[in-house]
Amino acid sequence: xxxxxxxxxxxxxxxxxxxxxxxxxxxxxxxxxxxxxxxxxxxxxxxxxxxxxxxxxxxxxxxxxxxxxxxxxxxxxxxxxxxxxxxxxxxxxxxxxxxxxxxxxxxxxxxxxxxxxxxxxxxxxxxxxxxxxxxxxxxxxxxxxxxxxxxxxxxxxxxxxxxxxxxxxxxxxxxxxxxxxxxxxxxxxxxxxxxxxxxxxxxxxxxxxxxxxxxxxxxxxxxxxxxxxxxxxxxxxxxxxxxxxxxxxxxxxxxxxxxxxxxxxxxxxxxxxxxxxxxxxxxxxxxxxxxxxxxxxxxxxxxxxxxxxxxxxxxxxxxxxxxxxxxxxxxxxxxxxxxxxxxxxxxxxxxxxxxxxxxxxxxxxxxxxxxxxxxxxxxxxxxxxxxxxxxxxxxxxxxxxxxxxxxxxxxxxxxxxxxxxxxxxxxxxxxxxxxxxxxxxxxxxxxxxxxxxxxxxxxxxxxxxxxxxxxxxxxxxxxxxxxxxxxxxxxxxxxxxxxxxxxxxxxxxxxxxxxxxxxxxxxxxxxxxxxxxxxxxxxxxxxxxx
Amino acid sequence: xxxxxxxxxxxxxxxxxxxxxxxxxxxxxxxxxxxxxxxxxxxxxxxxxxxxxxxxxxxxxxxxxxxxxxxxxxxxxxxxxxxxxxxxxxxxxxxxxxxxxxxxxxxxxxxxxxxxxxxxxxxxxxxxxxxxxxxxxxxxxxxxxxxxxxxxxxxxxxxxxxxxxxxxxxxxxxxxxxxxxxxxxxxxxxxxxxxxxxxxxxxxxxxxxxxxxxxxxxxxxxxxxxxxxxxxxxxxxxxxxxxxxxxxxxxxxxxxxxxxxxxxxxxxxxxxxxxxxxxxxxxxxxxxxxxxxxxxxxxxxxxxxxxxxxxxxxxxxxxxxxxxxxxxxxxxxxxxxxxxxxxxxxxxxxxxxxxxxxxxxxxxxxxxxxxxxxxxxxxxxxxxxxxxxxxxxxxxxxxxxxxxxxxxxxxxxxxxxxxxxxxxxxxxxxxxxxxxxxxxx
Numbered sequence: 001x002x003x004x005x006x007x008x009x010x011x012x013x014x015x016x017x018x019x020x021x022x023x024x025x026x027x028x029x030x031x032x033x034x035x036x037x038x039x040x041x042x043x044x045x046x047x048x049x050x051x052x053x054x055x056x057x058x059x060x061x062x063x064x065x066x067x068x069x070x071x072x073x074x075x076x077x078x079x080x081x082x083x084x085x086x087x088x089x090x091x092x093x094x095x096x097x098x099x100x101x102x103x104x105x106x107x108x109x110x111x112x113x114x115x116x117x118x119x120x121x122x123x124x125x126x127x128x129x130x131x132x133x134x135x136x137x138x139x140x141x142x143x144x145x146x147x148x149x150x151x152x153x154x155x156x157x158x159x160x161x162x163x164x165x166x167x168x169x170x171x172x173x174x175x176x177x178x179x180x181x182x183x184x185x186x187x188x189x190x191x192x193x194x195x196x197x198x199x200x201x202x203x204x205x206x207x208x209x210x211x212x213x214x215x216x217x218x219x220x221x222x223x224x225x226x227x228x229x230x231x232x233x234x235x236x237x238x239x240x241x242x243x244x245x246x247x248x249x250x251x252x253x254x255x256x257x258x259x260x261x262x263x264x265x266x267x268x269x270x271x272x273x274x275x276x277x278x279x280x281x282x283x284x285x286x287x288x289x290x291x292x293x294x295x296x297x298x299x300x301x302x303x304x305x306x307x308x309x310x311x312x313x314x315x316x317x318x319x320x321x322x323x324x325x326x327x328x329x330x331x332x333x334x335x336x337x338x339x340x341x342x343x344x345x346x347x348x349x350x351x352x353x354x355x356x357x358x359x360x361x362x363x364x365x366x367x368x369x370x371x372x373x374x375x376x377x378x379x380x381x382x383x384x385x386x387x388x389x390x391x392x393x394x395x396x397x398x399x400x401x402x403x404x405x406x407x408x409x410x411x412x413x414x415x416x417x418x419x420x421x422x423x424x425x426x427x428x429x430x431x432x433x434x435x436x437x438x439x440x441x442x443x444x445x446x447x448x449x450x451x452x453x454x455x456x457x458x459x460x461x462x463x464x465x466x467x468x469x470x471x472x473x474x475x476x477x478x479x480x481x482x483x484x485x486x487x488x489x490x491x492x493x494x495x496x497x498x499x500x501x502x503x504x505x506x507x508x509x510x511x512x513x514x515x516x517x518x519x520x521x522x523x524x525x526x527x528x529x530x531x532x533x534x535x536x537x538x539x540x541x542x543x544x545x546x
Numbered sequence: 547x548x549x550x551x552x553x554x555x556x557x558x559x560x561x562x563x564x565x566x567x568x569x570x571x572x573x574x575x576x577x578x579x580x581x582x583x584x585x586x587x588x589x590x591x592x593x594x595x596x597x598x599x600x601x602x603x604x605x606x607x608x609x610x611x612x613x614x615x616x617x618x619x620x621x622x623x624x625x626x627x628x629x630x631x632x633x634x635x636x637x638x639x640x641x642x643x644x645x646x647x648x649x650x651x652x653x654x655x656x657x658x659x660x661x662x663x664x665x666x667x668x669x670x671x672x673x674x675x676x677x678x679x680x681x682x683x684x685x686x687x688x689x690x691x692x693x694x695x696x697x698x699x700x701x702x703x704x705x706x707x708x709x710x711x712x713x714x715x716x717x718x719x720x721x722x723x724x725x726x727x728x729x730x731x732x733x734x735x736x737x738x739x740x741x742x743x744x745x746x747x748x749x750x751x752x753x754x755x756x757x758x759x760x761x762x763x764x765x766x767x768x769x770x771x772x773x774x775x776x777x778x779x780x781x782x783x784x785x786x787x788x789x790x791x792x793x794x795x796x797x798x799x800x801x802x803x804x805x806x807x808x809x810x811x812x813x814x815x816x817x818x819x820x821x822x823x824x825x826x827x828x829x830x831x832x833x834x835x836x837x838x839x840x841x842x843x844x845x846x847x848x849x850x851x852x853x854x855x856x857x858x859x860x861x862x863x864x865x866x867x868x869x870x871x872x873x874x875x876x877x878x879x880x881x882x883x884x885x886x887x888x889x890x891x892x893x894x895x896x897x898x899x900x901x902x903x904x905x906x907x908x909x910x911x912x913x914x915x916x917x918x919x920x921x922x923x924x925x926x927x928x929x930x931x932x933x934x935x936x937x938x939x940x941x942x943x944x945x946x947x948x949x950x951x952x953x954x955x956x957x958x959x960x961x962x963x964x965x966x967x968x969x970x971x972x973x974x975x976x977x978x979x980x981x982x983x984x985x986x987x
Contacts, residue, residue, distance in 0.1 A: 084932065122937075123833075123929055124809055124812055125718065128809040214775060215778070218777065220780070221779050221781075256765075256767045260765050260767075263765070361596060369600035370601055370821070371824070373826065376827065381802070382802075383805060395767070464796055465764040465795070468601060468792060469600075470792070506768055514757075514758070514759040515729045
């Protein structure tokens with residue numbers, strides 16, 4: 001129009017122009033508000049209505065719409081939904097519950113009295129959509145860890161619409177690890193998109209081939225309708241990944257075996273003392289383990305109530321306490337029961353078996369028949385990856401713990417005067433007594449030591465197994481197997497026995513299945529005992545011969 | 547006789563007769579007195595209170611005691627009070643049979659509520675059939691059984707396993723299946739049925755992996771790893787778990803630690819309920835599924851009343867409720883109704899009166915006893931939430947009738963159970979027209 005017109009009519013025209021513009025603006029606003037009132041036009045309102053509808057399908061749509069709307073509140077709302085903090089009212093308004101129990105309006109973020117609200121419920125499909133959506137939204141988060149998870153979420157979703165955001169994020173990214181993750185995510189997106197060029201696809205395949213983990217394999221295998229050259233590259237990548245995985249799986253099996261072995265070792269170390277050194281067939285050994293696990297539970301309950309700040313360290317307190325509780329019960333058992341039965345293995349077996357039932361039922365009466373919830377501290381949860389290995393933290397710590405317990409036990413036997421006396425009494429009781437050692441007292445302490453170690457094993461087992469009155473029963477047979485296999489009275493034998501049984505078990509399991517693997521191990525053990533009745537490392541010397 | 551006959555005088559005969567009459571009268575008085583003083587109807591409770599199954603079964607004993615107390619508060623049954631006879635079979639399968647015999651023959655229980663594992667049910671089955679008594683069995687099981695003396699108030703496979711598989715197929719587009727179970731009769735039979743069902747639905751044999759583990763298995767590292775590997779073949783994978791009892795806790799812990807999320811590989815379990823989750827931190831398990839006919843989170847007035855009564859009875863506001871408890875609730879109410887209808891606790895009369903009895907279930911509908919001695923149930927799928935409860939994500943629109951004999955197993959596909967006249971048969975072959983087993987004596 002003629003704003004720049006220099007004709008005399010210019011002022012009038014200008015004026016008319018102004019009026020026209022205002023009118024136009026007015027109409028536009030009216031049109032917009034008219035349209036948004038019944039439905040459409042404002043995508044955020046639509047999303048809110050869908051999110052507060054109560055049906056899974058529309059909540060799913062709502063999440064997608066909310067992300068597409070580009071609303072600045074989208075990340076907050078979806079984050080709240082993911083944590084179960086998003087609530088709705090039947091009048092289609094959304095609220096986010098704060099940690100202190102008050103509510104804020106989902107779109108405004110300001111505190112509000114929510115009234116009678118219901119949580120927005122989600123299912124796995126929506127959870128997947130949320131992961132993908134949050135991934136795309138958080139690619140630019142200031143925190144490295146958040147960007148890392150975001151990139152991983154985008155990789156899993158492999159949604160072509162995330163490509164522009166991803167490209168932009170890649171340009172800005174400085175952290176090398178996150179950058180690699182983002183490149184992998186970009187590769188996944190490129191391969192999933194219908195529009196990508198063949199060269200890009202080929203490059204993407206090689207990026208994922210380098211990543212080479214189980215997720216990359218799963219993603220590559222899920223691709224279909226690729227150009228022939230790309231399909232060939234994918235097939236090649238899959239073979240390469242599988243070949244590498246095969247090698248890693250050997251290492252992984254060894255790790256699993258070590259971890260099972262360390263559990264067996266922990267359970268058997270105490271028995272190696274009571275049965276191996278003292279020769280007492282203690283069927284109540286498993287119950288000492290169980291009592292250790294219940295001590296852990298009691299410690300956690302106490303700390304939860306009284307010192308919640310130190311809750312994460314509860315296991316560290318539980319270890320010495322479990323040692324003391326199980327150890328003192330062991331001493332009491334030795335003084336009241338076992339000492340009357342020395343030299344009568346059958347009676348010992350029956351009496352301790354009965355005792356194990358009594359202890360189980362006692363615990364059942366005190367704590368109830370149900371499993372007790374022993375928490376795993378955060379530092380023991382989850383896993384770390386080492387190349388193609390998945391190392392779970394709880395198992396790692398148990399391997400470490402059993403090594404420490406074993407080293408401590410050996411040191412105690414070798415370097416302390418109690419250890420010296422214990423060895424003396426086992427090697428030649430009468431001579432030891434003649435040298436002035438109070439053998440009955442040493443017997444009680446030895447039995448207490450074995451029981452105490454079983455108690456510490458209970459702390460470790462509470463992290464991987466059920467804390468129930470039956471906990472001990474499942475380990476008693478295995479423990480005897482380990483001690484007999486390793487050679488009675490030899491801690492190194494026990495260690496090697498436990499690790500061998502663990503590793504053999506874990507190599508057999510994938511081939512034969514867990515049930516058959518157990519049977520095969522048992523049969524092999526019987527054959528072995530037939531040839532070497534005293535186990536791998538028999539004690540030598542006159543004391544044994546007699 | 548021939549010798550003594552002439553020597554008996556008339557007076558003697560009269561005396562004899564009088565004596566007989568007296569004895570008869572005394573006898574009559576005695577039986578009358580017995581009925582008078584023991585003015586109770588005895589109900590047997592056969593659940594393990596010690597041993598490995600105590601964890602699950604103790605709760606069922608408690609809920610039965612509560613139901614009996616409630617019924618007595620309402621005035622009992624047939625004008626008499628109910629009396630619970632609790633025995634402890636100690637998770638020992640042969641002991642179940644002994645205790646069952648004791649409940650029926652010695653304690654004269656009118657009906658027994660009990661058993662959890664299939665092997666314990668199989669152990670008591672001959673006893674109930676021989677002594678013609680009634681057992682209410684409250685747990686989901688593998689089917690393939692239909693006894694005249696047992697009322698199955700738990701789910702048959704088509705009321706739990708198959709709808710769960712259907713849900714995953716439809717909702718999550720699952721193409722690849724891991725069937726993981728404990729190595730005993732329930733998982734093996736269920737997996738046999740499921741495998742046949744999946745193959746009938748067009749799933750390739752290579753896309754099904756079956757894995758069994760011993761009872762109480764605690765080291766799940768390489769099994770979880772192999773599930774992960776099986777799931778990396780590019781098709782959506784799910785795990786159908788018939789892992790039973792204690793072994794579930796370490797299994798779920800390992801899933802959490804190895805980072806197997808429900809959005810990647812969902813696990814749907816048939817033996818994990820609120821009670822089992824009480825022993826674990828459920829945050830890493832968010833979204834894994836369970837299929838049952840009842841969840842504590844069912845939002846109905848009748849369920850709220852039931853939960854409140856349970857908390858008041860146990861004096862513990864955190865005690866959870868679960869599916870087998872609901873089964874006992876339904877079974878007990880059905881039995882009460884049948885006894886009232888029959889007017890007696892006599893087994894034969896009650897067994898006949900049970901058919902067609904319909905009572906409210908806790909999810910807002912009515913469950914009915916069908917001629918195959920199984921009940922109609924809704925099927926619910928729930929996702930585990932952070933608080934250990936289930937978020938119900940799917941519910942069948944109507945009630946599902948149990949298939950006691952699976953149509954997916956070649957041996958049983960032609961069998962039906964029908965305890966109505968004139969068939970009176972637990973395993974009637976519709977092809978041959980013969981009753982193959984379980985004919986009414």
